[in-house]
Amino acid sequence: MGLRFLNTLRRELETFEPLSPGKATIYGCGPTVYGHAHIGNFRTFLFYDLVHRYLAWKGLRVRFVMNLTDVDDKTIKAAKAAGLTLSEYTRPYAESVIAESDILGIRRLERYPRATMYISEMLWLVGRLLERGLAYRTEDGSVFYDISAFPEYGKLSGTDLEAGRQGERVVDDDYGKDDVRDFALWKGVKPGDDEVGAAWDTPWGKGRPGWHLECSAMALSELGQTLDLHLGGEDLIFPHHEDEIAQSEGATGLPFARFWLHVKHLRVEGKKMSKSAGNFITVRQLLEEGVSPAAIRHQLISAQYRNDLNFTREGLEGSSKAVGRLLDFEERLAGHPVRPDAASTSLPALSDEAVASFTRSMDDDLNVSGGLAALFVFLNRTNTLLDATPALAESERNRALAVLASLDEVLGLLEVGHRARNVDGALEEWIEERIQARTRARSEQDWAAADAIRQELAGRGIVLEDGSAGTRWKVSPHNG
RNA sequence: GGCGCCGUAGCCAAGUGGUAAGGCAGAGGACUGCAAAUCCUCCAUCCCCGGUUCGAAUCCGGGCGGCGCCUCCA
Numbered sequence: 001m002g003l004r005f006l007n008t009l010r011r012e013l014e015t016f017e018p019l020s021p022g023k024a025t026i027y028g029c030g031p032t033v034y035g036h037a038h039i040g041n042f043r044t045f046l047f048y049d050l051v052h053r054y055l056a057w058k059g060l061r062v063r064f065v066m067n068l069t070d071v072d073d074k075t076i077k078a079a080k081a082a083g084l085t086l087s088e089y090t091r092p093y094a095e096s097v098i099a100e101s102d103i104l105g106i107r108r109l110e111r112y113p114r115a116t117m118y119i120s121e122m123l124w125l126v127g128r129l130l131e132r133g134l135a136y137r138t139e140d141g142s143v144f145y146d147i148s149a150f151p152e153y154g155k156l157s158g159t160d161l162e163a164g165r166q167g168e169r170v171v172d173d174d175y176g177k178d179d180v181r182d183f184a185l186w187k188g189v190k191p192g193d194d195e196v197g198a199a200w201d202t203p204w205g206k207g208r209p210g211w212h213l214e215c216s217a218m219a220l221s222e223l224g225q226t227l228d229l230h231l232g233g234e235d236l237i238f239p240h241h242e243d244e245i246a247q248s249e250g251a252t253g254l255p256f257a258r259f260w261l262h263v264k265h266l267r268v269e270g271k272k273m274s275k276s277a278g279n280f281i282t283v284r285q286l287l288e289e290g291v292s293p294a295a296i297r298h299q300l301i302s303a304q305y306r307n308d309l310n311f312t313r314e315g316l317e318g319s320s321k322a323v324g325r326l327l328d329f330e331e332r333l334a335g336h337p338v339r340p341d342a343a344s345t346s347l348p349a350l351s352d353e354a355v356a357s358f359t360r361s362m363d364d365d366l367n368v369s370g371g372l373a374a375l376f377v378f379l380n381r382t383n384t385l386l387d388a389t390p391a392l393a394e395s396e397r398n399r400a401l402a403v404l405a406s407l408d409e410v411l412g413l414l415e416v417g418h419r420a421r422n423v424d425g426a427l428e429e430w431i432e433e434r435i436q437a438r439t440r441a442r443s444e445q446d447w448a449a450a451d452a453i454r455q456e457l458a459g460r461g462i463v464l465e466d467g468s469a470g471t472r473w474k475v476s477p478h479n480g
Numbered sequence: 481g482g483c484g485c486c487g488u489a490g491c492c493a494a495g496u497g498g499u500a501a502g503g504c505a506g507a508g509g510a511c512u513g514c515a516a517a518u519c520c521u522c523c524a525u526c527c528c529c530g531g532u533u534c535g536a537a538u539c540c541g542g543g544c545g546g547c548g549c550c551u552c553c554a
Contacts, residue, residue: 031554044554072552158483159550183552211552233554238483240552264485265548272548302503303493308486308547315492318504325503328517357501361494369494373502380502380519387511387519447513454515465516472517 002363003058005229006306008237008260009156013365016259018228024060025223026051027257029215029232029240030112032069033093034078036282039300039311040273041097042104043266044233046297047305047366049106051231051261053410054362063110065222068094070114071198072211079196086116086197100283103293104300105416111222115214119200122209122217125251126185126202134250136178141188141205144177150246156260157238183243184210212243219256220248230257234264263305269312281311294417295320301411304367322376327417328474329379332386333401337469339391347385347396351403354378358407368411375407421475431462435471438464 004013018024028048031041045066052064069075070090079089098112126143129135134149147153189206193199199206209217219227225248232241241260248256265272268279286296298319303309354374361370382400386392408414423431434453441449454464461476 029554032552038554041554047554069552074552157550234484235549235553238550243552263554265554267547270546274553298503299492306485307493310492312492314504318492321505322503325517332517361501367494369492369502373494376502383518384520442513445513451514458515463516466512466514467517474516 002359003054004363004365005259005261006365008241008262011158014259016228018060019226019258022059022061024055024062024228026055026062026064026229026231027215027219027223027227028064028066028230029236030066030068031097032072032074033090033097034074035093036284037093037097037100038273038280038282039268039286039296040266042100042283042296043300043309043311044263045101045106046104046300047263048231049412050301050305050366050368050410051229052107052109053412054366057406057410063223065111065113065218066109067215067218068097068112068114069211069214070094071116071208071214076193076196076198076208079198080192084196089196090114096284100287103287103416104283104297105293105412113218113222115209115218118214118217118221119209121221122186122213123200123202125213125217125220125247126204128251129185129247132250134246135185137204138177138188141186141207142184143186143204144182145185145243145246145250146178147181147183147246148179150250152249153246154242156242156245159238159242181239183212183239185213185247186210212240213247215240216244216247216251216256219244220252225252225254225256227257229259229261231261231263234262237262261305264307264309266300267308267310270310273311291316292320292323292417292420294323294413294420297416298323298413301368302372304365304369306365323413323417326375326379326413327421329383330401330404330414331472331474333382333397333404335469335472336386336389336397337391338394338397340394342389342391342393342396344393345385345389345396347382347392347400350378350381350385351400354403354407358410362410371407371411375411378403423475427460431457431460431473435464435473439471 003016005016006012007014028045031037048064048066052062055062071086075086075090079086082089094112094114102108126135129145130137130143135143135145137143186202186204187207187210189199189208193208194206198208200208219230230241245256267273268281271277271279273279273281283296287293295316296319299311299315300309302319354377357374357377358371361367361374364370404414434457438450438453441453457464457473458476462473463476465472465474
C-alpha cells in the first residue's frame with residue numbers, strides 16, 4: 001500500500017502491511033488518569049488519531065484500543081490523599097480525557113480499557129510467566145520478571161544489558177530483586193492500598209499489578225497475540241515497552257507487535273513542558289481561555305510525529321488563521337456558481353494532484369507537514385482559478401469538494417472547525433433578517449445604516465462578506 | 481556516563497545529492513461604498529570549518545549551539 005513507518009524495533013523505514021489483509025490492530029499507550037491530560041498527552045493522542053484515520057482512509061478496517069491506567073503509584077497516592085477509592089478518584093479524569101478528545105476531533109476508539117478491569121488477565125499472565133520460569137516471587141508477595149531468562153530483552157531500545165551490568169553487584173534492599181533491571185509484574189500489598197481498593201487477592205498473596213503488566217494484559221486480550229502497531233510516547237521505549245515485549249512474548253512465544261511507533265515529546269515555548277518551568281498547559285485550560293479546538297488540533301498535528309514540535313501561543317494564532325482560511329475556502333467553493341454549459345477547467349487536475357501529493361507525504365511515515373502543504377497548495381490554486389472562473393461545471397466543483405472532504409477525513413480540521421461556526425436556528429433567522437435590512441439600506445446607498453448593521457452583527461461575533469452573489473456571513477474566527 | 485535527536489526566512493515547519501514546500505507575520509499592488517474574503521508581487525542559499533562530488537541544505541569528518549530519553553512523565 002506504499003505506506004512506510006519508522007519501526008523503532010529496527011530503526012528503519014519499513015513498508016506497512018497488516019498481518020491480516022484489510023484489517024489492522026493498533027494499541028496505543030494511554031494516560032494515567034490522575035489529573036487532567038496536558039497538551040503533550042494530546043500531541044500523542046492526536047498522533048494516534050492520525051494513524052487511526054490514515055489507515056482507515058487507506059481502506060483498512062482498524063481496530064484501535066487505547067488504555068487508561070487507573071492503578072499505579074500515582075493514582076493510589078492521589079486517591080489516598082483525597083480520601084477516595086481508586087475508581088472514585090480516577091473516573092472524572094478518565095471521562096475528561098475522552099471528552100477533551102471528542103472536542104479535539106479524535107475519533108472514538110473501539111475500547112478504552114481500564115487496568116482495573118483486567119486483573120484476571122494479568123493474573124493469568126503472571127501465572128504463565130512463573131510457569132515458564134521467566135518470573136520469580138519474593139518474600140513481600142511481589143513477582144518479578146527475570147530478564148536474564150529472556151535473551152531478547154533490549155531489542156526495542158537497543159539496550160545492551162551485559163554492558164550495563166559489567167562488574168555490577170546489585171543488592172536492592174527495597175524489593176529483593178535479583179537484578180536491578182528486573183521489573184515488577186506484581187507488587188505485594190502496601191499499607192493503605194486496600195482502603196482505596198488497590199489490592200487484589202492472588203495465589204501469591206494480596207497485591208496489585210505492575211504498570212508494565214497492565215498494558216500487556218489489555219493489549220493481548222483486546223487485540224490478540226500479535227498486534228500490527230503499538231504506539232506510544234518516546235519516553236516509553238525503555239523500559240515500559242521493552243518490558244511489555246518481555247512479558248507478552250515470554251507468555252505467548254509469539255511476536256507481540258510488528259510495528260512500534262514512538263512520538264516525540266512536545267515542547268512548549270521552546271522548552272520541555274514541566275510544572276516547575278511554569279509552562280505546563282492542559283487542554284482544559286486552553287479551552288477555558290477560549291482557544292479554538294481546531295487551532296489546538298492544527299498546531300498539535302502540524303509537525304511530523306518524530307520531529308520536534310514547539311507549541312507556542314504565536315503558533316496557536318497562526319493555526320487559528322490557517323483553519324479559518326480552510327473553512328472560508330470550503331464555503332467559497334461550495335457556494336461557487338455552477339452552470340450546465342460551463343467550460344472545463346483545470347480543477348479536476350488540481351484535485352487529483354492534491355490527493356496524490358497528500359498521499360505521497362502521508363505515506364512517508366505520516367509527514368503531516370507535507371500533507372498540509374498539499375492541501376494549502378490546492379487551496380491557493382483553486383482560489384486563483386475561482387477568481388477567474390465565473391461558473392463551474394457542477395461535476396468539477398463537486399469533485400473538488402469531495403477531495404477537500406476526503407483529505408479532511410484524515411486531518412479533521414474542517415470537521416472540528418465546523419462546530420465553532422454553527423449557530424442555532426433562532427440566531428440564524430435573526431442574522432438573515434438583519435442582512436436583508438442591510439441589503440435594503442445598501443441599495444438605497446444609506447451607508448450609515450448599512451454600517452450600523454454590520455457593527456450590530458459584529459457585536460454578536462458575526463462577520464459579513466459582500467460578494468457578487470450577495471452577502472454571506474460567518475462566525476468570527478476570534479469567537480470560534 | 482549510555483542511547484538518540486535537532487540546528488532551514490521574524491515565528492512554526494517540509495525538503496536528505498541537482499541549484500529552497502506550506503502556514504503565520506511583514507511590505508507593495510488588485511478588487512471593494514466600507515469591510516471581509518480572495519488573488520498577484522516581494523521577503524532565506526539552509527549554524528561554522530574542512531572533505532567527497534561535475535554538483536550538497538541534503539554524504540563524510542571536526543567544531544559550536546539547542547534538546548530528549550536513560551528516574552513506573554505521552
